[in-house]
Amino acid sequence: MEKIAEYFxxxxxxxxxxMIVVSLFFIFGAxxxxxxxxxxxxGMGTFNRTWMxxxxxxxxxxxxxxxxxxxxxLVGVLWVALYxxx
Numbered sequence: 001m002e003k004i005a006e007y008f009x010x011x012x013x014x015x016x017x018x019m020i021v022v023s024l025f026f027i028f029g030a031x032x033x034x035x036x037x038x039x040x041x042x043g044m045g046t047f048n049r050t051w052m053x054x055x056x057x058x059x060x061x062x063x064x065x066x067x068x069x070x071x072x073x074l075v076g077v078l079w080v081a082l083y084x085x086x
Contacts, residue, residue, distance in 0.1 A: 013083025019076030023069040030065040038062055 008015050029037035038049065038058050053061045 013080055016076040016079030016081075016083065019079060020073050023073035023076060026065055026069040027073070030062045030069070033058070033062065037065065 026037060038053060038061050049061050052064070
């Protein structure tokens with residue numbers, strides 16, 4: 001774990017790639033309607049994806065995942081762009 005932290009401290013621009021890959025994975029999971037991404041059980045408190053799926057429906061949760069993951073992917077792209085310019 002220390003090697004990973006040291007790598008990203010030395011190559012900060014590469015963390016954007018991790019953000020992009022994880023975001024695309026969540027977008028793909030929402031597209032395929034995977035249960036563990038859309039409505040996982042448990043969680044802290046009452047405001048989690050299961051609660052939202054029960055109250056607003058799975059489609060709403062999937063749309064929210066698309067939006068949040070899309071924003072994270074854009075942040076990852078900007079992260080890479082800003083650190084690679086240096």
